[in-house]
Amino acid sequence: MAKKKKAQSGFMSSAGLMRYYDADKSAIAINPKTIMVVGIVAAVTVFALNAYYGLWP
16 A cells, blocks of 8 residues: 655645735725725716716706
């Protein structure tokens, strides 16, 4: 019979992918409220420009 090899240490399920907490260290953190405010301001600006230039129905 062939001898069994020793099991490798560590988890093999990661397949070389970065862990989430490693990726968060270098990521830019933006508050979700900031994204919402920027989207609302952009939408209001588009509506205002459409109304100003007569494209509003």
